[in-house]
Amino acid sequence: MTDVAADTRPAEADPARTERMVLTGLLALPALFLTVLSLVPLLLLLQLSVAHHDEGGLWRPSLELTQYAKLLNPQFLKVAAFSISLAIGTAIVSVAIAFPAAYFISRMKRRAQVAWLVFLLSTLSLSEVLIVFSFQVLLSGAGAMVKTLMALGLMSSAHSLYPSFGAVQACLIYVVLPYIILFLYPAVSQLDDDIPAAASTMGASPVWTFLTVTTPIVRGPLLSAGLLVVIWTVGTYLTPLVLGRPQNWTIGVQISNAAMTTGDLPLAAAQAVALVCAMVGLLGLTRWLSGQKDAQA
Amino acid sequence: MFGLEITGVTKAFGAHKAVDDVSLAIPQGEFVCFLGPSGCGKTTLMRMIAGLETPGQGTIALNGKDITRQPANVRKFGMVFQSLALFPHLTVGENIAFSLRLQGKDARQRKARIEELLTLVRLPDMEKRAVSQLSGGQRQRVAIARALAQEPPVFLLDEPFSALDAKLREEMQIELRLLQKRLKITTILVTHDQREAMSMADTIAVMGEGRIQQHGGPLSIYRDPANKFVANFIGLSNLLPVEVLDKDTVRFGANILKVASTPEASRPSTLATLSIRPEDIQITSADQAQDNTVACKITFVRDMGSSVEVHLDCEGRDLLSVVQPRDWTGAGAGDIAHLRLPQNQCRVLAA
Numbered sequence: 001m002t003d004v005a006a007d008t009r010p011a012e013a014d015p016a017r018t019e020r021m022v023l024t025g026l027l028a029l030p031a032l033f034l035t036v037l038s039l040v041p042l043l044l045l046l047q048l049s050v051a052h053h054d055e056g057g058l059w060r061p062s063l064e065l066t067q068y069a070k071l072l073n074p075q076f077l078k079v080a081a082f083s084i085s086l087a088i089g090t091a092i093v094s095v096a097i098a099f100p101a102a103y104f105i106s107r108m109k110r111r112a113q114v115a116w117l118v119f120l121l122s123t124l125s126l127s128e129v130l131i132v133f134s135f136q137v138l139l140s141g142a143g144a145m146v147k148t149l150m151a152l153g154l155m156s157s158a159h160s161l162y163p164s165f166g167a168v169q170a171c172l173i174y175v176v177l178p179y180i181i182l183f184l185y186p187a188v189s190q191l192d193d194d195i196p197a198a199a200s201t202m203g204a205s206p207v208w209t210f211l212t213v214t215t216p217i218v219r220g221p222l223l224s225a226g227l228l229v230v231i232w233t234v235g236t237y238l239t240p241l242v243l244g245r246p247q248n249w250t251i252g253v254q255i256s257n258a259a260m261t262t263g264d265l266p267l268a269a270a271q272a273v274a275l276v277c278a279m280v281g282l283l284g285l286t287r288w289l290s291g292q293k294d295a296q297a
Numbered sequence: 298m299f300g301l302e303i304t305g306v307t308k309a310f311g312a313h314k315a316v317d318d319v320s321l322a323i324p325q326g327e328f329v330c331f332l333g334p335s336g337c338g339k340t341t342l343m344r345m346i347a348g349l350e351t352p353g354q355g356t357i358a359l360n361g362k363d364i365t366r367q368p369a370n371v372r373k374f375g376m377v378f379q380s381l382a383l384f385p386h387l388t389v390g391e392n393i394a395f396s397l398r399l400q401g402k403d404a405r406q407r408k409a410r411i412e413e414l415l416t417l418v419r420l421p422d423m424e425k426r427a428v429s430q431l432s433g434g435q436r437q438r439v440a441i442a443r444a445l446a447q448e449p450p451v452f453l454l455d456e457p458f459s460a461l462d463a464k465l466r467e468e469m470q471i472e473l474r475l476l477q478k479r480l481k482i483t484t485i486l487v488t489h490d491q492r493e494a495m496s497m498a499d500t501i502a503v504m505g506e507g508r509i510q511q512h513g514g515p516l517s518i519y520r521d522p523a524n525k526f527v528a529n530f531i532g533l534s535n536l537l538p539v540e541v542l543d544k545d546t547v548r549f550g551a552n553i554l555k556v557a558s559t560p561e562a563s564r565p566s567t568l569a570t571l572s573i574r575p576e577d578i579q580i581t582s583a584d585q586a587q588d589n590t591v592a593c594k595i596t597f598v599r600d601m602g603s604s605v606e607v608h609l610d611c612e613g614r615d616l617l618s619v620v621q622p623r624d625w626t627g628a629g630a631g632d633i634a635h636l637r638l639p640q641n642q643c644r645v646l647a648a
């Protein structure tokens with residue numbers, strides 16, 4: 001009997017090992033692609049950021065930090081701070097709109113839910129370029145928005161609503177909103193309807209329930225959605241360029257100017273690296289913050 | 298009236314009437330079970346009592362005051378949900394203190410009440426635990442403690458034990474009943490489990506098709522079902538089609554049977570249903586044949602050890618008799634048995 005058992009043991013281990021090998025083989029290719037496609041450009045960018053800038057848009061390999069030193073000038077820091085605050089503002093407003101929207105859609109009848117989701121998915125087919133230029137038409141002096149505001153008596157004389165900070169902010173929110181609603185929909189539709197009902201039998205008003213029960217339960221997805229918006233919009237380029245004044249221009253516009261107008265590729269690379277570092281720092285901070293909260297709970 | 302009074306309550310979802318003209322009076326401190334199959338409207342009725350649904354028609358009154366239009370957060374009837382609906386982001390203590398916080402109780406009062414309730418449900422020192430760290434039975438008790446924290450005038454439980462295994466369920470049923478007796482709180486429990494209803498409730502409201510089919514004490518409902526639905530749903534019943542001959546005689550096929558009494562509405566030669574419990578049917582040998590005896594063919598015998606189930610074919614109808622092992626003659630499938638149907642156990646219901 002013991003002999004038989006000893007014989008079967010290696011045979012039992014075999015399928016598991018084969019499965020692992022097949023899995024490794026299958027995952028090797030995507031892993032390789034990911035490494036090559038994300039790491040190689042990042043390394044090239046790093047190399048370029050420490051290169052020496054020659055006049056006339058040229059550069060030669062070097063190992064100097066002069067470009068990084070240039071980042072410390074107040075003008076660049078101001079633009080960087082503006083970009084990050086614009087991204088965070090967009091994140092807060094879009095999540096604040098998308099969360100209740102996703103919640104109400106998930107509580108509709110099946111048919112209405114499908115109609116809303118199809119509508120949201122179809123708006124994703126609009127490219128950012130198309131949206132930005134549509135906003136330009138909409139907000140122009142002869143556009144529909146101005147006419148409506150005039151008709152309502154909210155505006156005394158017809159003038160264009162762009163370039164302005166408001167136009168940039170509104171357009172960015174419009175662009176990210178359908179993504180965020182679709183992103184939050186699965187989490188929100190899994191919420192147990194009995195939970196708000198239980199809160200109300202204990203004396204909580206609907207608004208109080210939404211703020212103190214429903215929202216904290218989906219805190220994780222809300223935070224992820226906010227981060228996603230920050231990462232998407234911090235490097236935005238076209239929207240501030242078309243709909244904003246120069247003081248509303250973001251780090252994206254700054255990088256483009258450094259690379260294309262001034263021809264200082266190493267400086268543009270250093271600015272891009274700084275942006276990536278800021279994002280990694282933000283991600284770390286959020287993780288740490290949510291970890292702290294979980295530890296408290 | 299002191300207690301809860303439901304009058305002519307109706308609730309329709311589209312064309313479907315979930316609750317149809319229900320009236321019920323529950324005296325203060327009574328334990329009532331809403332018992333019925335799924336889809337009979339019992340949960341909808343409970344949600345209307347809690348204020349989570351608004352009746353289409355009818356009124357709900359508490360201690361004589363009409364509360365039909367009062368929202369759930371004003372009524373504050375403690376409710377335990379089937380899913381329990383514990384708040385996953387809060388600890389056990391914070392879950393229990395949710396209503397206390399809304400009442401404006403300070404930290405010291407909250408702590409004292411949490412400790413009192415956790416002792417009551419036998420979960421001392423669990424205050425700081427996360428809900429996710431608890432077992433099924435512990436969650437159940439936290440949900441009960443949370444619903445009782447605000448000292449509700451009415452305590453509602455919607456199939457609270459359905460997710461527990463059989464042993465734990467029985468334990469929790471006993472615990473809840475003892476707790477209810479101690480607190481003397483008006484309690485309504487929704488269940489589809491007749492054993493649960495029979496063992497816990499002061500009175501049972503049997504629900505079917507959106508209506509209360511019968512309301513009364515557990516034994517009176519079991520002994521004296523009001524109609525075919527109740528006879529079928531509460532315990533096992535043999536239901537036989539009969540023709541009424543006079544006020545205590547019916548005809549079943551070729552057999553003339555004496556019965557307890559026929560419904561007042563039924564006149565001679567109308568059709569009715571004879572109901573008799575399996576344990577009330579006596580199997581006798583042919584030579585003992587007396588009145589109220591019918592001859593049947595045994596189709597199947599199931600010896601369960603503590604009792605014997607005998608399935609019979611009687612005038613083309615399936616019949617079930619449950620006998621004690623010591624009374625069992627040992628006959629097998631295909632044998633002819635003589636069944637005595639005691640007159641006072643034969644109830645005639647509307648067809």
